Amino acid sequence: MTRTVKRAFKFRFYPTDVQAAQLSRTFGCVRLVYNLALQARTEAWTQRRERVGYNATSALLTGWKKTGDLAFLNEVSSVPLQQALRHLQTAFGNFWAKRANYPSFKSKKRSRRSAEYTASAFRWRDGTLTLAKMTEPLDIVWSRPLPEGCAPSTVTVSCDAAGRWFVSLLCDDTITQTPATGRVGIDAGLDSLLTLSTGEKITNPRHERVDRQRLARAQRDLARKQKSSANRDKARIKVARIHARIADRRRDHLHKLSTRLVRENQTIVIEDLAVRNMVKNHRLACAISDAAWRQLRTMLEYKAAWHGRDLIVVDRWFPSTRLCSVCGALAERTPLHVRWWTCRCGSTHDRDVNAARNILAVGLAVTACGDGVRPQRESSRTGHSSAKQENPRATKGILVL
Structure with a gap:
């Protein structure tokens, strides 16, 4: 017996300088559009008791692009910006259903840096992926093959605190359900x-305890660096890499355990x-x-x-x-x-x-x-x-x- 499910396959990739700059600009625009839409919806409710939905924020986005202060939104693909509005609508839906708190604003330092592309904003051809507004395909490290004959329906690009770039491909995968007693x-x-x-x-592997001394030493080095300096940014990346190493080992162990x-x-x-x-x-x-x-x-x-x-x-x-x-x-x-x-x-x-x-x-x-x-x-x-x-x-x- 088989079952078709939506499954995300995450890979690491290494962008060129031009691609990294374009993606970083996209992340910033996505965060800005999300915050502007959240502010508009909040003000509409608190001041006029008016509930603003996705369609209204999409119309607002069109107007923002025509203003002089926000004209730079036209430099990135419009699809990730629309997806940010859809994510905000989902967040409000969870809030109204009492599954989550009221949506909060995205922070440049603390929020996840990511952008979501639908099928109209990327080209998948012969195993290569090219995003909108880009001329060269992404240099992806294919650690495992995608399901045979499938094409991604959604692509999510992200960059973690350690400076690693990842791309997640959402595909239809067939799961073979074997009997178990x-x-x-x-x-x-x-x-x-x-x-x-x-x-x-x-x-219990206690992944954090294994790297506790390395993490403490890196955090002490970070605390001694002058704020807003290049050396402090280098020390921050070292701390983030240790945290990423701990999280990766933990996630790998839990995946193997849960699958078993x-x-x-x-x-x-x-x-x-x-x-x-x-x-x-x-x-x-x-x-x-x-x-x-x-x-x-x-x-x-x-x-x-x-x-x-x-x-x-x-x-x-x-x-x-x-x-x-x-x-x-x-x-x-x-x-x-x-x-x-x-x-x-x-x-x-x-x-x-x-x-x-x-x-x-x-x-x-x-x-x-x-x-x-x-x-x-x-x-x-x-x-x-x-x-x-x-x-x-x-x-x-x-x-x-």
Whole structure:
């Protein structure tokens, strides 16, 4: 069984000086148009209670290009500017649906430098990519081939803080869905990145700790440089390269791990974690951020959808650690340094393995009973889940691992 999905293939490329200058100019224009449109929409609502949509901002863009102060917008391709307005419309849609905060202005120093080109703004011919307003194709390093016979529908060009240039090609890819019979519960942690219900513990690589000394030395060098100097800019790039190296290794490890879990198991059960609240603990914030649990969950979500797997998210308030996976009894709270505990029934449990087994059991119970997959807002606020409202011994006999 196969499934066709939209898939982005990201490659690094090395622009010429002319191409780099043109792209940098495009990034600035995209940021300017986004901020101007956001300002216009905000003022229209606060002053006249008028809701401005994409069509109105597109008409404003046409007028901006005819003014003397913004005539330089005609020097870059118009497609990335229109895409910036569409992205702003999407941001407002997420805000109205209460999925995100009110859109904020883009910053020259902090925002991502990128531009999106649709099919009318680039030429794809014989494996070469040429963007609008450019005469030469991009020098792309093809680290892997694109799906045979496909052509990109959207191209996104970006430049990270380390000065590396990337191009992302959105293509239609065919995913072969192979059958799988495995079922696994996953408990996230810091000593072990993941603990599976099978008893396997996946070591936490701690990518940030490996380069911590190099990063600290580079940051000290950066702090000693004079602001707005060329040496400070060189030192900033060194710090950014170390951060990029850490992020690349982390992303590569999570991709391999998530792909393995999705290919081996038909049902994957994970726990809903409030990472944003957990990083408020200043002693563990660095380690929690380095573990990147949210990034792993995102990978599991879209890869499970690609391969036709069932991804179940259980309530964060479910007492997976304290619940005995053998008899179903609820134990007292134990401090984090206690990694083993003994139940009244005589069973001795590893804290993480027991939690993973309970997560799998409640996830399978959710699918069997037809309960909601995701935790409800009301249950999360009161601290009770649908699984916790039942007698803890109700899970006894359902699944013994």
